[in-house]
Amino acid sequence: MSDDHARQQLANLLSQASTVVPPFPQNSRYHVTPVATLVDSDGNPVRYLRRRFLPDPAALVQFAQHRVAPGDRLDLIATEALQDPELFWRICDANRCLHPDELTAVVGRRLRITLPEGLPGGPL
Structure with missing residues (x-):
């Protein structure tokens, strides 16, 4: 078997095994x-x-609510409610907010915490 043929076979095998x-x-x-x-x-x-x-917030199923307290941060709220600080954007989507800091700027504001878009469930 020639080196070129072996290289071609290896390339074919690797291209079939690759994942997106x-x-x-x-x-x-x-x-x-x-x-x-x-x-x-x-x-x-x-x-x-x-x-x-952005999804329609009315189409998202709410499962919890958070009342903003002094010193609250959206990443900490997301950690508490969703077990992942990087999911803060889901709280933004649920509350139709493009600027995350706005959500915690007013103490006492109620934030909707929702299921991911497309998951069915009953209203809270």
Whole structure:
């Protein structure tokens, strides 16, 4: 067997064994956002994320509520309610907020804590 043939067989085997790794971790707000490719004027492919649309908060199933206390931080609220500080964006989505710091700026504000988009459940 020639070296070229062996290299080709190895390349074929490796290409079949490869898996697609999503560009963002599962707890990222962009995990399910599709990646698209545009070809620029020089013929070079440019990868980009398609737009992520915010879910309708009314369609999200609320399972808890948090009343903002002095010194609250959204990452700590997310850790307590969702067991992951990086899921703070789910609280933002549930409360239709683009700027996370706004959610904890007013002491006494009630924050909705919801299930992930698409999960069924009854209202709280």
